[in-house]
Amino acid sequence: xxxxxxxxxxxxxxxxxxxxxxxxxxxxxxxxxxxxxxxxxxxxxxxxxxxxxxxxxxxxxxxxxxxxxxxxxxxxxxxxxxxxxxxxxxxxxxxxxxxxxxxxxxxxxxxxxxxxxxxxxxxxxxxxxxxxxxxxxxxxxxxxxxxxxxxxxxxxxxxxxxxxxxxxxxxxxxxxxxxxxxxxxxxxxxxxxxxxxxxxxxxxxxxxxxxxxxxxxxxxxxxxxxxxxxxxxxxxxxxxxxxxxxxxxxxxxxxxxxxxxxxxxxxxxxxxxxxxxxxxxxxxxxxxxxxxxxxxxxxxxxxxxxxxxxxxxxxxxxxxxxxxxxxxxxxxxxxxxxxxxxxxxxxxxxxxxxxxxxxxxxxxxxxxxxxxxxxxxxxxxxxxxxxxxxxxxxxxxxxxxxxxxxxxxxxxxxxxxxxxxxxxxxxxxxxxxxxxxxxxxxxxxxxxxxxxxxxxxxxxxxxxxxxxxxxxxxxxxxxxxxxxxxxxxxxxxxxxxxx
Numbered sequence: 001x002x003x004x005x006x007x008x009x010x011x012x013x014x015x016x017x018x019x020x021x022x023x024x025x026x027x028x029x030x031x032x033x034x035x036x037x038x039x040x041x042x043x044x045x046x047x048x049x050x051x052x053x054x055x056x057x058x059x060x061x062x063x064x065x066x067x068x069x070x071x072x073x074x075x076x077x078x079x080x081x082x083x084x085x086x087x088x089x090x091x092x093x094x095x096x097x098x099x100x101x102x103x104x105x106x107x108x109x110x111x112x113x114x115x116x117x118x119x120x121x122x123x124x125x126x127x128x129x130x131x132x133x134x135x136x137x138x139x140x141x142x143x144x145x146x147x148x149x150x151x152x153x154x155x156x157x158x159x160x161x162x163x164x165x166x167x168x169x170x171x172x173x174x175x176x177x178x179x180x181x182x183x184x185x186x187x188x189x190x191x192x193x194x195x196x197x198x199x200x201x202x203x204x205x206x207x208x209x210x211x212x213x214x215x216x217x218x219x220x221x222x223x224x225x226x227x228x229x230x231x232x233x234x235x236x237x238x239x240x241x242x243x244x245x246x247x248x249x250x251x252x253x254x255x256x257x258x259x260x261x262x263x264x265x266x267x268x269x270x271x272x273x274x275x276x277x278x279x280x281x282x283x284x285x286x287x288x289x290x291x292x293x294x295x296x297x298x299x300x301x302x303x304x305x306x307x308x309x310x311x312x313x314x315x316x317x318x319x320x321x322x323x324x325x326x327x328x329x330x331x332x333x334x335x336x337x338x339x340x341x342x343x344x345x346x347x348x349x350x351x352x353x354x355x356x357x358x359x360x361x362x363x364x365x366x367x368x369x370x371x372x373x374x375x376x377x378x379x380x381x382x383x384x385x386x387x388x389x390x391x392x393x394x395x396x397x398x399x400x401x402x403x404x405x406x407x408x409x410x411x412x413x414x415x416x417x418x419x420x421x422x423x424x425x426x427x428x429x430x431x432x433x434x435x436x437x438x439x440x441x442x443x444x445x446x447x448x449x450x451x452x453x454x455x456x457x458x459x460x461x462x463x464x465x466x467x468x469x470x471x472x473x474x475x476x477x478x479x480x481x482x483x484x485x486x487x488x489x490x491x492x493x494x495x496x497x498x499x
C-alpha cells in the first residue's frame with residue numbers, strides 16, 4: 001500500500017509544486033489563512049493578510065479551498081485553507097478535531113505530490129494527533145475499475161519547532177497501515193474473498209514475523225474438534241468455513257489478551273433469507289475478523305510485551321439443501337447446545353465457538369469484535385459502536401477507545417432480557433423474533449460462551465458491536481473514506497498498549 005513519507009520541520013523547502021496548508025480563521029470580518037507562526041520567513045506577509053472569503057474560504061470543519069498566492073521565494077504556492085471549527089460535544093469525550101483535520105487534508109489533497117501543513121503547532125499532543133490523522137487520511141482505496149483516479153501524495157511536511165521521535169513516527173505509521181490493510185480486506189467483494197481466501201490473507205499478513213504463528217482449521221478439523229457453530233453456519237455454502245488462530249508470544253510477556261472476530265465473508269441470512277436490499281453491504285460482515293487480524297499484526301510489529309491470541313471465525317452464510325434449518329439444534333465448542341431460531345443470527349454462532357476456544361487458555365481479557373446486529377445502528381447511528389461485557393472488560397475497552405478517538409457507547413445488560421433466549425429443547429436459542437433489545441440479546445447470548453477464572457467468575461470480557469461503524473456508505477469525512485473504515489483497530493492497539 002502507498003504511504004507518503006512524513007517529516008516534521010521548522011524550515012521546510014518548498015517549490016512551485018508545493019501545496020501549503022493553513023488553517024482558516026476569522027479576523028474581524030475577514031476570513032484568512034493564519035497560524036501562530038506569522039514570523040515565518042517561508043511565505044510572504046501577503047499570504048496572511050489576504051481576505052479569502054470571496055474565494056470560498058470558510059472556518060467550517062473540512063471546508064477547503066485552493067488559492068494561488070505568491071511566495072517570497074519566487075515560487076507560486078497553491079495555498080489550501082482548511083477550516084478548523086469543531087463544536088464541542090458536551091455529551092461525549094470521543095474524537096479529536098485535529099485527527100479529523102489531518103485526515104481531511106491528506107484525503108482531499110491526495111492528487112498533489114507534496115504538501116506542507118503549517119498550523120503553528122506548539123502543543124505536542126496536537127502534533128501527534130495531526131500526524132496520526134494525516135497518515136490515516138492518506139488512504140488509496142483499491143478498486144476493480146479500469147480507469148482509476150490518481151493518488152499522487154508522496155511527501156507530507158508538518159511545520160513545527162516540536163519533534164516526534166523516530167519511534168513515535170513509526171508507531172503512527174504502523175497503526176495507520178493496520179487500519180488501511182483492514183479497509184482493503186473489508187472492501188473486497190465476496191467473490192474475491194471466500195473463507196479460504198481470508199485464511200490465506202491472514203497467513204500472508206503474518207509471514208516474516210517470527211513471534212507470530214498461524215494455525216488454520218479446515219471444515220473437517222472444525223467438525224472433529226467440536227466447532228459446531230462455525231460448521232453449522234458454513235454448512236450451506238460451497239466454500240467451506242475456516243478458523244484461523246494467530247498467536248503472538250514475545251519474550252518477557254506476563255499478561256494475555258484474546259481477540260475474537262466475526263468473519264462472515266458474505267451473509268445472505270441462510271434459509272432465513274434476507275430481503276434483497278438488506279444483502280447489499282453484506283461483504284462487510286467479515287470486518288470483525290479483519291480488525292483482529294491487523295490489530296495483532298500491528299501489536300507484533302510494535303513488539304509489545306503482551307501475549308496475544310486472535311481468533312478469526314470464518315464462514316459464508318448461504319441457503320442450500322445442506323444449510324442449517326430453523327429449529328435445528330447444534331452443539332458448540334464448549335458443549336452447550338443451541339436451538340437455531342434464526343439462521344440470520346449467524347454471527348453469534350461462529351463467535352460462540354471462538355469465545356469458547358479463547359476462554360480455554362484463561363486470558364486476562366477477551367474482546368470480541370463483530371458486525372453483529374442491525375439494532376445497534378438504530379440505537380447508536382453509524383459512527384458509534386456498541387460496547388457490552390463484564391465491568392472490567394468494558395472499562396478497559398472504553399478507555400482505549402477514548403484515547404483513540406473512536407466513539408463507543410456502553411449499553412446495559414438487563415438480566416430480564418436474558419430470559420428471551422430460553423429454549424424448551426436446548427440450553428438456549430440463538431435469537432428471538434420480535435424481541436426488543438436485539439443488540440443486548442446478542443451480548444447475552446455470547447456471554448454464555450465466556451469461560452470462568454480460578455475464582456469461578458466469568459473471565460473479563462468486552463463485546464464490540466461494530467455493525468454501524470464498520471462500513472461508511474455515505475460521503476467520506478475526516479480520515480474516514482467511503483467504504484470500509486477500519487474502525488476499532490486503533491482501539492485494540494491502544495488496549496494492548498495499556499495492558
